Amino acid sequence: SSELTQDPAVSVALGQTVRITCQGDSLRSYYASWYQQKPGQAPVVVIYGKNNRPSGIPDRFSGSSSGDTASLTITGAQADDEADYYCNSRDSSNTHYVAFGGGTKLTVL
Amino acid sequence: QVQLQESGPGLVKPSEILSLTCTVSDGSISSYYWSWIRQPAGKGLEWIGRIYISGSSNYNPSLKSRVTMSLDTSRSQFSLKLTSVTAADTAVYYCAREGSFSVFQDWGQGTLVTVSS
Numbered sequence: 001s002s003e004l005t006q007d008p009a010v011s012v013a014l015g016q017t018v019r020i021t022c023q024g025d026s027l028r029s030y031y032a033s034w035y036q037q038k039p040g041q042a043p044v045v046v047i048y049g050k051n052n053r054p055s056g057i058p059d060r061f062s063g064s065s066s067g068d069t070a071s072l073t074i075t076g077a078q079a080d081d082e083a084d085y086y087c088n089s090r091d092s093s094n095t096h097y098v099a100f101g102g103g104t105k106l107t108v109l
Numbered sequence: 110q111v112q113l114q115e116s117g118p119g120l121v122k123p124s125e126i127l128s129l130t131c132t133v134s135d136g137s138i139s140s141y142y143w144s145w146i147r148q149p150a151g152k153g154l155e156w157i158g159r160i161y162i163s164g165s166s167n168y169n170p171s172l173k174s175r176v177t178m179s180l181d182t183s184r185s186q187f188s189l190k191l192t193s194v195t196a197a198d199t200a201v202y203y204c205a206r207e208g209s210f211s212v213f214q215d216w217g218q219g220t221l222v223t224v225s226s
Contacts, residue, residue, distance in 0.1 A: 033212045035154075042203055042216040043154065049210060086154055090211055096167040098144070098156040098211045 004032075004087055004101035011107040012077045020072045022087030022101045030090040032070035034063060037084045037103075046085075047072055074106075082108045111135045113204050113217035121198075121224050127191040131204030131217055136185055138162070142207040143180065143187045147200040148219075155200075159207055160187055194224045 004024040012018035022032050031050060035043035045054055047063035060075045070089075074081055085104045091097035112134035121127045131143070145157040158168035160178040168176045172191070180187040191198060202222055206215040 031210055033210070035213070042219050043213070044216075045212060045214055048208075048212040048214075054214065088154075088156075088211060088213070094170075097169065098159075098207075100146075100154040100156060103153045 004089060004099050006085075006087060006101040006104045008102070009105045009107065011109055012074070013109050014079060015076055017073065017075045018077055018106065020074075020085050020104045020106065022070045022072075022089075023068055024089065024092070024099065024101075025068055026089045026092035026099065027065060027068050027070050029092065030095075031065065032063070032087045032089045034061075034070075034072040035086045035088070036081075037086065043086060077106075077108050079108050082106055111137055111206060111215045113206065113215055115202060115204050115217045115220040117220060117222070119221055119223060121194055121222060122226050123195055123224055124193055127189070127194050127198060127222055127224070129189045129202055129204075129220065129222070130186050131188070133185045133187070133206075137206070138180065138182055138185045138187065143178075144205045144207045144213065145178065145189045146203045146205055146213070146216075147198075148203070149197075149200040157189065157191075157202075196224050198222070199224045 033048040037043040051063045087101040091099045114132045117129035139162045144159040160166045175192045177190045201219040203219045204217040205213040
C-alpha cells in the first residue's frame, strides 16, 4: 500500500509562516487533503483539491503540490493553529484505497 | 451541514465482534461514499474502509479479512463489523462522509472502543 510521509513535529513563531509537507508516490497523480485535529476532537478538513478551503477555514491556510510532495502553508500562524495536521490521498497501489500521513504536530511558539 | 453520530458498545472482549453504527442526519446517505476511520490513542488516523449505496465496498487490505460494512437507507445508517478483535483494535472510531478525491468533509465526533476482558 501507499505511504504518505510527514514530519512528526514542526514549530513556528506566532505570526510567522510555516509549511507542513506530505510526501508519497500517490501525490504525483492525486491531490492531498489536509486535516486539522485538536485534542479530543474529530479532524476537520482545511484544504482539499488543488487549493480549496471549506467554508469557515481562514485564508491563511493554503495548499500546493509539486511532484510527490504536497504542502500545507499557514501564513501568519495563530495560537489557535496549534494542532495535529494530517494529509490524505488515494493509495497509488490501488486507487480504491485511502492513505493517511502519520501526522505533524504543529507548535506555535 | 450533515451530522454524523457513531453508536455502539464502548467495551468489547478479545476475540469478539466490534459493531458500530453511524447515523446520518440529512438523508444524503444515498449520494455519497461513507467511510470508517480509526485512531488509537496518541497515534495517527487509519482508514478502515468505505461503502456506497450500490453496496460496493472497499476495505483496507490490512483489515480486509475481518471487516464488513453495510448500509441501511431506510434508517439513514451505515455500519461496521470487525471480527476477532484484539487489544490492537482499541481506538477512537470515526464515521465520515467521503467526497471526491477521498476528501472527508464531514466526521462524526468519534467513539472510543476498548478491547479488554
